[in-house]
Amino acid sequence: MILKDERTEEQKKTHNILITATDKFMSGWGQARDGLSKCAWACDTHEKADKILAWVQSREEMKYVNIHYRNEWRPRNAAHVSIYVVGENHPAIR
Secondary structure, X not given: OEEEEOXXXXXXXXXXEXXXXXXXXXXXXXXXXXXXXXXXXXXXOHHHHHHHHXXXXXXXXXXXXEEEOOOOOOOOOEEEEEEEEOOOOOOOOO
């Protein structure tokens, strides 16, 4: 499994609410050619997490959308995993 976590070590402590999903579009090709492409958006507050959750759920290519607390997400059957940091400039937050 390829894991790309954009968080710094400090952000792993502060941005520990994860909105997760399986990306239907990216699964099965590229770096995820042997399996699923999974992604997560790391948030530092419940308010941001609620907004990101709604935003991810509205995206057609995302399925199995969930929320995980305290970094307790263990992606299964993933060939590629990306974890993004949600900042103040994220489109769902502005």
